[in-house]
Amino acid sequence: MERDPQHRGRASSKKPSPALAPAPWGRGAEVTGKVCRWGRGHRLLPPAQAPPTGSPSRLHIGSAGPHFQLLASAHPVPPAWSPSPTPQVCLEYDLSSLEMRRSGVGVRGVLVSKSSCGAVEKLQLASRWPQKNNVSREVSRREVKKKKKTSSPLLLSKLFTENSPGASPCGPVSHTSPRLTFTSPGAEYQRCLHFTGASASLCQGVMEGLLTRCRALPALATCSHQLSGYVPHRFRHGAPGRGKRLVLSRMFQPQNLREDQVLSLEGRSGDLTCKSQRLMLQVGLIHPASSGCYHLLPYTVRAMEKLVRVIDQEMQAIGGQKVNMPSLSPAELWRATNRWDSMGKELLRLRDRHGKEYCLGPTHEEAVTALVASQKTLSYKQLPFLLYQVTRKFRDEPRPRFGLLRGREFYMKDMYTFDSSPEAARQTYSLVCDAYGSLFDRLGLQCVKVQADVGSIGGTMSHEFQLPVDVGEDRLAVCPSCSFSANVETLDLSQTNCPACQGPLTKTKGIEVGHTFYLGTKYSSVFNAQFTNAHGKPSLAEMGCYGLGVTRILAAAIEALSTEDCIRWPGLLAPYQVCLIPPKKGSKEEAAAELTGHLYDHIAEVTPQLRGEVLLDDRTHLTIGNRLKDANKLGYPFVIITGKRALDNPAHFEVWCQNTGEVVFLTREGVVELLGQVQVA
Incomplete structure (x- = not known):
C-alpha cells in the first residue's frame, strides 16, 4: 500500500x-x-x-x-x-x-x-x-x-x-x-x-x-x-418584533423587595448587619448558595466584568501580563514554604483518589514562583515580569459575614512581580501602588493607603488600600496634619501621636480593598527562581505581590456610595447606564409610548458607547411610579421617563440623574447630548 x-x-x-x-x-x-x-x-x-x-x-x-x-x-x-x-x-x-x-x-x-x-x-x-x-x-x-x-x-x-x-x-x-x-x-x-x-x-x-x-x-x-x-x-431580549432592544421583563433577577423576604434568605436577622448585603439581596444582585458563598446574578456579573476591564487597563498600562493559574495547588509547594501548616484552618484542603493532597488556593505565591523557576534561561534583560490573574479564591472563614465583603469564595486580582535588583523591585512596588491609586480615582472611591503588617504572606514591606466606612473591620490611625496613616496592628497600643509629626492620630474604620507586599527573595530562594545577571552569573529574582478584592470592591463601593434604600454605583461600573420607562398601558400618556422605542433606537445609533447599556422597562402593566421606584433601588445612573410632557410639541422626556439627584426635562436631542458625555468601562 x-x-x-x-x-x-x-x-x-x-x-x-x-x-x-x-x-x-x-x-x-x-x-x-x-x-x-x-x-x-x-x-x-x-x-x-x-x-x-x-x-x-x-x-x-x-x-x-x-x-x-x-x-x-x-x-x-x-x-x-x-x-x-x-x-x-x-x-x-x-x-x-x-x-x-x-x-x-x-x-x-x-x-x-x-x-x-x-x-x-x-x-x-x-x-x-x-x-x-x-x-x-x-x-x-x-x-x-x-x-x-x-x-x-x-x-x-x-x-x-x-x-x-x-x-x-x-x-x-x-x-x-x-x-x-x-x-x-x-x-x-x-x-x-x-x-x-x-x-x-x-x-x-x-x-x-x-x-x-x-x-x-x-x-x-x-x-x-x-x-x-x-x-x-447576538442574543437580544424580547420578541422578534422588538428588534434589538434589551427589555427588563426578560432579565433573570429574583427581587426580594420586602425586608422579611431578605431575612428568610440568610436565615437569621443578626446576619444582615451590612447595608450592601441587604441591598444586594433585595434587588437580586446576589443570592445565597451556602454559608459564605453566593450566586452572582446577571447585574452583578456585568458590573464585575466592567471592573475587571478597568483593572486590566491599569495593570497592562504598567506592563502587566495576564495569566491564569489552577485553583488546585499541590501540597508540596505549600510545604516547601512552611505555609501548609502556618496558614492553619483557613486553608481549604482536599485529597484526590490517589491520596495526593491539594488546597484551594487563597493566593498563588508558591505556584507562580515555581512557574517562573521552571524557566531556566531567563535573562536580566527580560525583567521585570508583572504577571497577574483575576480568578476565584477560597478561604475557610470561621464566620463568614457581610455578604461579599467576607466570604469563603471570592474573586481577586493577584499580581506577582519579578525584578533583577532590590532597587528595581521597589520601583515596581511604587509603580503598582500608583496604578492602584489611579484605579480607585477612576471609580470615585476615596481609598487611603496605610502601612500594614505582612502577615502570613511575609516580606519586608506592606501597604493596604482601605475604603473608610463604618462597617469596616479594620481599625485605622490617620494623621490629619501629614500623610501618615497605618493599620493600628502596626502601632503600639499606647501610641496616640503620629510618629512622623507627633500630631494627634484620628481613629477610623475601613474595608481593605487592596494589599501590596514587597517579598524580596522569600519565595524565589525556596524555588530557585533565578535569572542570568549582567555579569553572566545566576541571581535570585526580587519579588512583590499585589492583591485587589474584585467582589469586595463591588460590595464596598455599594456600602460607601448607597443610601439606606437605594443602590448607587461608581459611574463606570453600573450594570446598565440608562433605563427607559414608557407610559403605563391604558393611561393617557400611552399615545406617546412609541416615542420611547424611537428614543431607544436613536440613543443606540448616535451614542455607540451606550450600545448594550440601555434597558427598556417594558412592564407597562405597572405604573410609572412603581417602575421608577425599582429603577431608583437598582441605581441606574440615568432614568428617562416618557410622561405627560412627551405629548408636547416637541416632546420632552423626564430625565432623572440618580447620582446627582437632578431631574430635568429634555428633548430627544437634549437627551442624546447629555448621554453622549457618559463614559463606559
Missing part, C-alpha cells in the same frame, strides 16, 4: 493524482486552473485535467497541521486584466470551525515566485471579477489601517513565554520561506501564509490567527458570499 506524503506517513487506500511536470514559468506569468481534492491537500490543475464544476473542495485545519501543494499550468500575462463573466477566485471561511474552503470554477493569479519543482510558492490572486485598470495589491503580514500609537513598543523579549531553544509557536519559519498571498483590490488589511518546503506545510498558528481575525477584513468580503453576508449572532 502506498503512503500519501500529505498524511505524514499514514497509510491511504487512495493513490494520489500524478504530479504535473514543472512548467517553464517565469515571474509575472499568469496562473490559471481549478482546485481539486487530493488527500488532506489540494492541487491546482490546468483546465484540461480539472474536475467538473460544482464540486467544492475542503481543507480542514487539524491539530497536526495540514499540507497542500499547488501545481498549475501557465501562459503569458495579458497587458491588462479584462472583464470576464467567470468568477476567478472564491475564498470562503467558516469562522466557527476554523475551516477554509476553496470552491468555484477556477483560480487565477500572477506568479510572483516559484520553486525548482514547479510548486507555486507565492501566487498573487486577482479579484473575483477583475476590472480593467484595477490593480491587485500584494498582501503582506502588516495591517495598513492606521492604529492608535501606544506609549511604548511591545518587545518580544519582554514577554513571559516558555523558553525552548529554536522553538516557535508555529514551527520553524525562516525569512526566506515561500509565501502564498491572498489579495483583492483595495484591501485595507494585509496577511500572508508561510510555507516551509515544496510540499508547503502550512503554519497552523498563522492560519488560526488569520481565521479568527478575518471578521475585520472587509477586502475578503468582495471574494466571498459567505463573509459578505455574515452577521454575528
Whole structure:
C-alpha cells in the first residue's frame, strides 16, 4: 500500500493524482486552473485535467497541521486584466470551525515566485471579477489601517513565554520561506501564509490567527458570499418584533423587595448587619448558595466584568501580563514554604483518589514562583515580569459575614512581580501602588493607603488600600496634619501621636480593598527562581505581590456610595447606564409610548458607547411610579421617563440623574447630548 506524503506517513487506500511536470514559468506569468481534492491537500490543475464544476473542495485545519501543494499550468500575462463573466477566485471561511474552503470554477493569479519543482510558492490572486485598470495589491503580514500609537513598543523579549531553544509557536519559519498571498483590490488589511518546503506545510498558528481575525477584513468580503453576508449572532431580549432592544421583563433577577423576604434568605436577622448585603439581596444582585458563598446574578456579573476591564487597563498600562493559574495547588509547594501548616484552618484542603493532597488556593505565591523557576534561561534583560490573574479564591472563614465583603469564595486580582535588583523591585512596588491609586480615582472611591503588617504572606514591606466606612473591620490611625496613616496592628497600643509629626492620630474604620507586599527573595530562594545577571552569573529574582478584592470592591463601593434604600454605583461600573420607562398601558400618556422605542433606537445609533447599556422597562402593566421606584433601588445612573410632557410639541422626556439627584426635562436631542458625555468601562 502506498503512503500519501500529505498524511505524514499514514497509510491511504487512495493513490494520489500524478504530479504535473514543472512548467517553464517565469515571474509575472499568469496562473490559471481549478482546485481539486487530493488527500488532506489540494492541487491546482490546468483546465484540461480539472474536475467538473460544482464540486467544492475542503481543507480542514487539524491539530497536526495540514499540507497542500499547488501545481498549475501557465501562459503569458495579458497587458491588462479584462472583464470576464467567470468568477476567478472564491475564498470562503467558516469562522466557527476554523475551516477554509476553496470552491468555484477556477483560480487565477500572477506568479510572483516559484520553486525548482514547479510548486507555486507565492501566487498573487486577482479579484473575483477583475476590472480593467484595477490593480491587485500584494498582501503582506502588516495591517495598513492606521492604529492608535501606544506609549511604548511591545518587545518580544519582554514577554513571559516558555523558553525552548529554536522553538516557535508555529514551527520553524525562516525569512526566506515561500509565501502564498491572498489579495483583492483595495484591501485595507494585509496577511500572508508561510510555507516551509515544496510540499508547503502550512503554519497552523498563522492560519488560526488569520481565521479568527478575518471578521475585520472587509477586502475578503468582495471574494466571498459567505463573509459578505455574515452577521454575528447576538442574543437580544424580547420578541422578534422588538428588534434589538434589551427589555427588563426578560432579565433573570429574583427581587426580594420586602425586608422579611431578605431575612428568610440568610436565615437569621443578626446576619444582615451590612447595608450592601441587604441591598444586594433585595434587588437580586446576589443570592445565597451556602454559608459564605453566593450566586452572582446577571447585574452583578456585568458590573464585575466592567471592573475587571478597568483593572486590566491599569495593570497592562504598567506592563502587566495576564495569566491564569489552577485553583488546585499541590501540597508540596505549600510545604516547601512552611505555609501548609502556618496558614492553619483557613486553608481549604482536599485529597484526590490517589491520596495526593491539594488546597484551594487563597493566593498563588508558591505556584507562580515555581512557574517562573521552571524557566531556566531567563535573562536580566527580560525583567521585570508583572504577571497577574483575576480568578476565584477560597478561604475557610470561621464566620463568614457581610455578604461579599467576607466570604469563603471570592474573586481577586493577584499580581506577582519579578525584578533583577532590590532597587528595581521597589520601583515596581511604587509603580503598582500608583496604578492602584489611579484605579480607585477612576471609580470615585476615596481609598487611603496605610502601612500594614505582612502577615502570613511575609516580606519586608506592606501597604493596604482601605475604603473608610463604618462597617469596616479594620481599625485605622490617620494623621490629619501629614500623610501618615497605618493599620493600628502596626502601632503600639499606647501610641496616640503620629510618629512622623507627633500630631494627634484620628481613629477610623475601613474595608481593605487592596494589599501590596514587597517579598524580596522569600519565595524565589525556596524555588530557585533565578535569572542570568549582567555579569553572566545566576541571581535570585526580587519579588512583590499585589492583591485587589474584585467582589469586595463591588460590595464596598455599594456600602460607601448607597443610601439606606437605594443602590448607587461608581459611574463606570453600573450594570446598565440608562433605563427607559414608557407610559403605563391604558393611561393617557400611552399615545406617546412609541416615542420611547424611537428614543431607544436613536440613543443606540448616535451614542455607540451606550450600545448594550440601555434597558427598556417594558412592564407597562405597572405604573410609572412603581417602575421608577425599582429603577431608583437598582441605581441606574440615568432614568428617562416618557410622561405627560412627551405629548408636547416637541416632546420632552423626564430625565432623572440618580447620582446627582437632578431631574430635568429634555428633548430627544437634549437627551442624546447629555448621554453622549457618559463614559463606559
